[in-house]
Amino acid sequence: MLKSITIHDIARELKITSGTVSRALNDNPRISSETIRLVKEKAKELNYQRNAIASSLRSGKSHTIGVMIPSAQMNFFGSVVRGIEMISSSLGLNILLYQTEESTSLEKKGIEVFLEAKVDGILASIAKETTNYSHFKDLSAKAIPLVLFDRTFADFNVPTVVIDDYKGAFNATQHLINVGYKRIAHVSGPQQLSNFNNRLRGYLAALRANEISIDNELIYSGDLSIQCGIASVEYFFGLKEIPDAVFAAEDFSALGIIKGLKDRKVNMPNDFGVIGFANETFGEHISPSLSSVDQQTVEMGKTAARLLINMINSSKTETSKKIQDIVLEPLLKIRESTAINLAL
């Protein structure tokens, strides 16, 4: 930072005080429109650049929100961040970005950084590694607004924005039933994560709603990797009663399933249907293209940002208000992998 123009320079030239200049630049209604005009004119003339740091220090508002994600390289989080940034920047709020790389210790460091930067609020998605969330609890003690998105703690009473995994899973399974599949399997993920638990529950509920008996043999648990999907196919084809469709809790496992089925020369979608979850970019482009459940990532970011900003603004006035949880609608994307009996 070089020696730069300050409001005092403007004040001196205009023979008024810096207080008036400050008010004029902030369109304070008590300042005459003529003074405002003069000040802004002079500011432009002198190439004045406001110092947001000084303003923050004095006013106690940083106009910055901290965004903590596992990794910007993951498509999902990149999209959410895009949504967050769109809303924030349109409201003049800056984004401080921090990546946890799925590590709890970096997560703690991130909160420290946000606290030192005096962010007005925090948007975060929890690292996979994290089991104890006391570092997040400290935030409520310090009265700094926090909204969690996508990854949350079931027993942590904080506003969240998630998509309805249960409903998405229900709809995906119902879709498989609707198009005529009879014996529907599920590849499920780590149950400690509420997302995957809800997807399993949604799957089960859809079967029940259609009076289809539940067969535990048809539920394959894994890490939802491509490899896991391939392995699940081996497993399913080893059963006495082979399924004719599968709902995978994530697209990468669905991709593995498709690969496994192709190796076995199973005809999709006629002899076997596959639907995933996440609507990853590759889904549209593989063959057969993959039906999936879209998580409305950008919308999730926008919604979380709006919620946080509301909290920031209202915390000025009221102190206690009820926790808000926002649940977004999952969107069914029907593609070739389940396009049996359907004119696409």
Add this chain to the structure above:
Amino acid sequence: MLKSITIHDIARELKITSGTVSRALNDNPRISSETIRLVKEKAKELNYQRNAIASSLRSGKSHTIGVMIPSAQMNFFGSVVRGIEMISSSLGLNILLYQTEESTSLEKKGIEVFLEAKVDGILASIAKETTNYSHFKDLSAKAIPLVLFDRTFADFNVPTVVIDDYKGAFNATQHLINVGYKRIAHVSGPQQLSNFNNRLRGYLAALRANEISIDNELIYSGDLSIQCGIASVEYFFGLKEIPDAVFAAEDFSALGIIKGLKDRKVNMPNDFGVIGFANETFGEHISPSLSSVDQQTVEMGKTAARLLINMINSSKTETSKKIQDIVLEPLLKIRESTAINLAL
């Protein structure tokens, strides 16, 4: 921000001055280790939280760098940002993120935001829409370090980090020649962007280096979309002499080419080879999997961050130094779409 503990509170309790506390917290060598210990102990006891804003205002260093990208939703930029953040946060620098959405006016606004936030330096990738870059030039006038990555201006004298598009294209084309393709086409992009121009030049150079005559009919220009790729296949198969391989300047167009070839039941890679550029995630998962040129996105981010940080640190001492341009090695990823004559 609530009323919080300051260095004065620590000073009072310890019956020393706030100056000493400040020095102790910053491990100033002139302070006795005993005092440092006591101060840090008391700080922890009082739950002291340093105020980075006050520190920045006084010291003139924000310890923040501005990162401007078209969109965090684009895989490429998400990955670069990941690399940038990894380096920065390990050095205690914060990231202020701004998206241009490919718009020049937002780009200008972003620079304004960075200037007001008094960032120590800026990393940016230019919006597609931008033709006049005077807003970037203002930064050099203000002596704020700037590094451009991926998208740059040929005639703008500023440090850049890019991958060697020319070499990547050369290597991709050479690979097609090596595995035995004879008549190699190119799908090229907007030539005003240096990236695509360099890829075209690399393609031509490889042909020349192998004494293959250049046929302008084999160069199809488009927007590099999937649709563009499909259209290029129609075009190529309308020629008297049909090519037997194509180097596409981006993966999405390569995907379109693969789709077009599949529709025509052309055997890949035996009768036709396809190689793309960018190494998008989907490339591994489509069928045939797509050979491509990897752009080392995370490495690009890390490199750009390191370069900027060097500039920030050296600008303290020297004022004039020569512009540094860093060119990263493109990485050839051979997959099924060109795996003729190769044991993969």
Add this chain to the structure above:
DNA sequence: GTGAAAGCGCTAACAC
């Protein structure tokens, strides 16, 4: 509608 003056929390030059 504008001025005067204090101070946000920290750092750093200058003492000794």
Add this chain to the structure above:
DNA sequence: GTGTTAGCGCTTTCAC
């Protein structure tokens, strides 16, 4: 090795 002092550039009472 520590104290003293003076701000960084802005906002914000309190005047009138």
